[in-house]
Amino acid sequence: MIAIIKNCIIILEGYIMKKNFINKNKKFYFLLLLLIFIIVLIMSCKKVNLLGPNNIPPPTKFPIIDDEKPEIPDYPDPTPVPDPPDEGDIEEKPIEVKPEVVQNGTVFGGYGRRFKFKNDWYVLATNEYEYNPETKILRQLNKGAVLRIEKDGKTITKIHSINSGDLEQTEYWTNLNSKKLVITDTEVNIPIKAESQGWATNWEYKIPDDVPNNISDHYDVITSNKTKMDYEKFAYIEKLIIYYSNRSSSDLLNWNKVSSSNVFDFPKVDFNNPNFQGRCGNATRNHIIYFKGKIFVFRTVFNVYDKLLTFYRDPSEGDFILCTDEYYTIEWGKDMSDAKNWVTNHIRNGLYSDHYNIWYDKNKLYVYIRSGGKFSYSDRWQLWIPYPYSYKSGLYTTEDGINWKEEPYDIIDKYKPTPADISLGYDKFSDDIINATNQMLGYEMQDGTPFEPSYTELNGKYYRTFNSTYPMPPIKKIMETVDRFETNFTVTEEHVKKSGYYQLQVSSVPPDKAQESDWVNVVPNNELASSIGWESGGADLFTFNNKIVRLVDYDRQFKLNTQYETALNLSEKYYNLLLNSPMSEFKKYDYYFLYYKVMADMLKIIKDKGNDYFRPDEAVTHYTFEL
Numbered sequence: 001m002i003a004i005i006k007n008c009i010i011i012l013e014g015y016i017m018k019k020n021f022i023n024k025n026k027k028f029y030f031l032l033l034l035l036i037f038i039i040v041l042i043m044s045c046k047k048v049n050l051l052g053p054n055n056i057p058p059p060t061k062f063p064i065i066d067d068e069k070p071e072i073p074d075y076p077d078p079t080p081v082p083d084p085p086d087e088g089d090i091e092e093k094p095i096e097v098k099p100e101v102v103q104n105g106t107v108f109g110g111y112g113r114r115f116k117f118k119n120d121w122y123v124l125a126t127n128e129y130e131y132n133p134e135t136k137i138l139r140q141l142n143k144g145a146v147l148r149i150e151k152d153g154k155t156i157t158k159i160h161s162i163n164s165g166d167l168e169q170t171e172y173w174t175n176l177n178s179k180k181l182v183i184t185d186t187e188v189n190i191p192i193k194a195e196s197q198g199w200a201t202n203w204e205y206k207i208p209d210d211v212p213n214n215i216s217d218h219y220d221v222i223t224s225n226k227t228k229m230d231y232e233k234f235a236y237i238e239k240l241i242i243y244y245s246n247r248s249s250s251d252l253l254n255w256n257k258v259s260s261s262n263v264f265d266f267p268k269v270d271f272n273n274p275n276f277q278g279r280c281g282n283a284t285r286n287h288i289i290y291f292k293g294k295i296f297v298f299r300t301v302f303n304v305y306d307k308l309l310t311f312y313r314d315p316s317e318g319d320f321i322l323c324t325d326e327y328y329t330i331e332w333g334k335d336m337s338d339a340k341n342w343v344t345n346h347i348r349n350g351l352y353s354d355h356y357n358i359w360y361d362k363n364k365l366y367v368y369i370r371s372g373g374k375f376s377y378s379d380r381w382q383l384w385i386p387y388p389y390s391y392k393s394g395l396y397t398t399e400d401g402i403n404w405k406e407e408p409y410d411i412i413d414k415y416k417p418t419p420a421d422i423s424l425g426y427d428k429f430s431d432d433i434i435n436a437t438n439q440m441l442g443y444e445m446q447d448g449t450p451f452e453p454s455y456t457e458l459n460g461k462y463y464r465t466f467n468s469t470y471p472m473p474p475i476k477k478i479m480e481t482v483d484r485f486e487t488n489f490t491v492t493e494e495h496v497k498k499s500g501y502y503q504l505q506v507s508s509v510p511p512d513k514a515q516e517s518d519w520v521n522v523v524p525n526n527e528l529a530s531s532i533g534w535e536s537g538g539a540d541l542f543t544f545n546n547k548i549v550r551l552v553d554y555d556r557q558f559k560l561n562t563q564y565e566t567a568l569n570l571s572e573k574y575y576n577l578l579l580n581s582p583m584s585e586f587k588k589y590d591y592y593f594l595y596y597k598v599m600a601d602m603l604k605i606i607k608d609k610g611n612d613y614f615r616p617d618e619a620v621t622h623y624t625f626e627l
Helices: 002-019 027-043 171-177 411-415 475-483 493-497 499-503 561-579 583-609
Strands: 090-093 096-101 106-117 120-132 137-149 156-162 188-206 231-249 256-265 286-291 294-299 326-331 343-346 355-360 365-371 374-378 383-387 392-398 404-407 423-426 433-439 456-458 461-465 504-507 520-524 542-544 547-551 620-626
Touching: 090 475, 106 137, 106 171, 106 620, 120 156, 120 171, 137 171, 171 188, 171 231, 231 286, 286 355, 392 411, 456 542, 456 547, 475 520, 475 583, 493 499, 493 583, 499 504, 499 520, 561 583
Parallel strands: 090 520
Antiparallel strands: 096 620, 106 120, 120 137, 137 156, 188 231, 188 433, 231 256, 286 294, 294 326, 326 343, 355 365, 365 392, 374 383, 392 404, 423 433, 456 461, 461 504, 504 520, 542 547, 547 620
């Protein structure tokens, strides 16, 4: 440093002499002294800087910090950067981790669904490998493995796998992975088709001779003779039957076609308290449709007797119609036999229909309506007689089943929705309609057995994995470093190999009710013996014999470049805040800085060594945690 100062003096003196300013302007001596002072200050900064230059993160492009009070940002590439847990968000306890080693080197990767069947745990693995721990090389053996974890929690038994073919075209694999899979005590099954049949019950009512009947009598348009009707026919929807075609298996591998059905009773007719089925029945022709989670019933005409109990209407009351502007809905899953669960709706007030054409697609219902069926009184016959009149028609669509919009008819040709045709069944003797059949229009199979949650329970507490794609820093050791007001932490390969210890979280609140603040990090307070990388096994945990089991997934590798830059940027951010922080804020920023700097250093090691380098040193299928 003294040599540098002397050189500066010589340079300035030469410059001053050359310009002949020494005697003319003494302010250059002041500039000389000022320059010497600045150089001394710069060279002495190493004595007062909190961080030596070797500890400052490598230069990179850092985000501009606009906030005076910074918040830890959320970087979703590929998973959000974990927030450093506060001291109150950790639970310290001894943790012993035991690797379960297989001698034949058979390991698995690409874990998918896990489920319980016949009191055993099963898990699906996309790939089966032979693993050489010395070279860290995987050789694929098979794919589509169905694995059973034995009750001791130590042994994983392969039930089945295949060595060729497309998994997406393999029945056991696609069925077991499907959300539609239903798991029972004895079998698993998956519905592949559903059809419905709406049964209508028909019966006849004897019209009493003493009623002043001026509606139900008819006249013959050819002979112009009046014909007395002694009986009136009624019908109502008795039930809806859904027939399922299923694929079923009792061993998870061999699947057979089976059939099943569900019967849903409709409300009974009620003379004194009529529901949409009427007093005696008025369902000679209905459309029963499933659309967006609801059952829809579209009806055309009322039965006369349901409206006019005496079969008589005073001639002075004017024309009337028996068409309806109503349709009825019920949410799927509610009791269809309870009339209170059904809702009466109107397509358009005043738009009455005696004819429906219905189409559907996954987004809309399309209903073509034709209005007609006016009754006028005939003085000649002293009867109310149905007359054709100027029909009104239109196409209406709905996306929510409630709000309707009139549209041009040509959209049927444009969008080509599926027609909702009805197949009517007739009694061959009486020619009466006895049932109406249609597919469950728009119906999608309901989801089956829910997927198992990723958490597990042990001794009344709930444990989960913080499933980050970032290696988790050794939280406790960083906190100890901060408590000593130190700003340097040396990262080694061992920190990477054991980072899986810091992914365990615990909550005393059931997970379906827990807030994120209820989950705290489990931090080991003992010396860690076994290695367990942060990438092992994904998120799912199991409990066997009061121990937690976590699988090792040999397919889990991550692109680390972006993650490294993200962690590095955050460490630089908090390093800058640390330099300018008061003592009251020092420990907080020191902790954030070290947390992200350690994370970045761990990622740098992985980048330099490669993902394969940190695979297990033995052929490990899973780890058991003893807490």
